[in-house]
Amino acid sequence: MSESTATRAYDAVLRHVEESLRSGAIKLGDRLPGERALAEQFGISRASVRHAIRSLEVMGVVRSATGSGPNSGTIVVSNPSSALGGALRMHVASHQLPLKDVVEARIMTETWALEHAAAAPWTLEQIDDARRLLEAMDDEGLPSEIFTLLDSQFHVALSALAGNVVVSTMMESMREAIRDYISDAAARQGSWEEVAQVLRAHHHRIFEAVEARDGALAARLVREHIDWFYGRAV
Amino acid sequence: MSESTATRAYDAVLRHVEESLRSGAIKLGDRLPGERALAEQFGISRASVRHAIRSLEVMGVVRSATGSGPNSGTIVVSNPSSALGGALRMHVASHQLPLKDVVEARIMTETWALEHAAAAPWTLEQIDDARRLLEAMDDEGLPSEIFTLLDSQFHVALSALAGNVVVSTMMESMREAIRDYISDAAARQGSWEEVAQVLRAHHHRIFEAVEARDGALAARLVREHIDWFYGRAV
DNA sequence: CGAGCTGTGTGGTCTGACCATAGTAGCGCA
DNA sequence: TGCGCTACTATGGTCAGACCACACAGCTCG
Structure with a gap:
């Protein structure tokens, strides 16, 4: 050829x-x-x-x-996640990469990352970054688009605690690839306030498990969190 | 900006x-x-x-x-893995994505895939594809470059049994990203014949575990397999 | 010294010409 | 009628050159 x-x-x-x-x-x-x-x-x-x-x-x-x-x-520059995210997004758009597979792959990477974060040498500064995002999301007046952006950064920050840049990159790229679906899903929810409340509660529990270095609990919680959101959304 | x-x-x-x-x-x-x-x-x-x-x-x-x-x-066309692989390769080359992180991420995806292949509805045709690759690698006269290519296809074929296209894509792209390192490592091995023998034995045991739908064993074996190769190589 | 102007190097876009390639259609011959 | 050859056409690949917008950096003038 x-x-x-x-x-x-x-x-x-x-x-x-x-x-x-x-x-x-x-x-x-x-x-x-x-x-x-x-x-x-x-x-x-x-x-x-x-x-x-x-x-x-x-x-x-x-x-x-x-x-x-x-x-x-x-x-x-070094923007691997935007590169991978852009490519993935095209292939999701063309229906060659199914959305449900992206979601499942996200669960794979996030559960892995949170399990491994338990034993990883992350710094107080790193966990504080995640905490600030967590607290920013607690603002009940936040529009869903901003919440979604913070939500994404929160997940990426937690996953980065595992210390594997490639895994973080992939996680971030997958979020990028299905960003529009997430935004659509968030906007489509019957009552955003109620959904946001649940998401906040989830986030807090996940954060606490990570902070306590309970990898198994953190992984289970994040799996349930993602399942819950996508179970409603897609 | x-x-x-x-x-x-x-x-x-x-x-x-x-x-x-x-x-x-x-x-x-x-x-x-x-x-x-x-x-x-x-x-x-x-x-x-x-x-x-x-x-x-x-x-x-x-x-x-x-x-x-x-x-x-x-x-x-639909070539997500070459797109992702090419981008990853650039970022590995620029030292922004560490090789060790790629290897660890590979272990993550392959162990996940083999665990999930246990319960997945793969077909006899699919497993036969992997078997043919396995048998092709048993040819002791195979040059290392050909062996490495078949090795890559074998791993991808096994991982594809889990039925998640995104995970397969990522796995394949990571192999693509570090393809030259793998080839270099294979060529640098003291005695390729001995190494190939060990790899073949590993492959057979992994294949058998997958065929038997023993996900936990398959995952453990593939982890040990990758650890063994990269422990020697990098 | 500060403000404004000019010059320069940069990427972004456009135009047009030419090249190599891969068919496809048409024509001629057996 | 079928096959082979030639010419044509549409395609992407490359080149050259012109112009534009932009972001400085340096110089001059008040």
């Missing part, structure tokens, strides 16, 4: 960037040479260079900004 | 494709209008359209082929 085996002009740029990242020649925060310079360096057109840059953007490796000065150009 | 909030010309194409996928207006196997037609439809340049197409390619949603006839143009 021509597409899968043909070498494209910009592949050399992609490979070069990957190797440079691997070797440490370029690092997080570094600024790549400008598109025109890369075009000259690789002996290809600027349009082709732009294709490579676009690929790297979609993969969450770089961001681009116009202008001049240190914030302009193509900067190395 | 201009990059994250600015609307680009081709965003409309991306949104349109996503919505069309969601609504079913376009489906797996469908052929999108040509770049020139899309440019006219959206009132933007062909170069901008190409950026949207490129994004969709990186996300594993479409593939592009030159020529004419039914196989040419931009065809809707």
Whole structure:
């Protein structure tokens, strides 16, 4: 198949960037040479260079900004969850990745993370981040969209306590992938106030189990929490 | 930040494709209008359209082929694992996602999958696919690169028995992300023959546990299997 | 010293030309 | 009528160049 085996002009740029990242020649925060310079360096057109840059953007490796000065150009970033989340969202949209499988995979990662958080060397600062989110969600005047955003951050913060960046990334990307479904579900609930009350109670109990380093309880509670929400929602 | 909030010309194409996928207006196997037609439809340049197409390619949603006839143009595909794998690989290369976390996440997904395969309604055809891979790996003349490829397919096939497409996708993408490390590790082993023997023995025991629907045993064996390989390798 | 202007380098977009590819249709010959 | 060959067409891939908007950084003037 021509597409899968043909070498494209910009592949050399992609490979070069990957190797440079691997070797440490370029690092997080570094600024790549400008598109025109890369075009000259690789002996290809600027349009082709732009294709490579676009690929790297979609993969969450770089961001681009116009202008001049240190914030302009193509900067190395680290946004794996937005990259994975965007791709997953497309495949959920195309019905190739079923929503129920995403939910189940979320349960897998969150229960794993909370179990492992029990023995992980998280700091007081980390757990306090989660606590602040928990407390922010206790505001009963919060619109559901804000609550949902805080809810997402809360879950990500708890899961991050396990200390596995890949698992956190996947968890976050899955939330991103089904973000619209979550928002729709929240907005569709008959009485948001009642639902929010239940969610808050769940969150508190989950938080307390995590803080107490009771991994088994935390995992069970988060499973029930997700089951409860999606049982109502989908 | 201009990059994250600015609307680009081709965003409309991306949104349109996503919505069309969601609504079913376009489906797996469908052929999108040509770049020139899309440019006219959206009132933007062909170069901008190409950026949207490129994004969709990186996300594993479409593939592009030159020529004419039914196989040419931009065809809707479903390659979530290559998209996720490619992105993960970049982030592993940039050292933002640690290899050890990928390995641990792999253990998480594979043990989960094998546990759940015990109660899943997989078919004889599915398990036979795995069996054929198992038997193919028993060929002692197999070069390590071929063995590694079959090994990967074997693990993916077993994990797919759980019936969760998202988990399978993630598993496959993680294998893809660290594929070069696996190949390097295999090539670096002192005596490949001895290692292959051990791997084969592990594979057989894992397969038998899965076939017998002993989820707990299968999960334990696959954990030990991965630990053993990476304990030696990294 | 501060404000405003100019210049420069950056990515974003557009236009148009050309190339390679993969069919498909039409024509000619056996 | 069937097969082979040629020409045409639509497609994505690449290139070159022009222009735009933006974000500084440096310089000049009050």
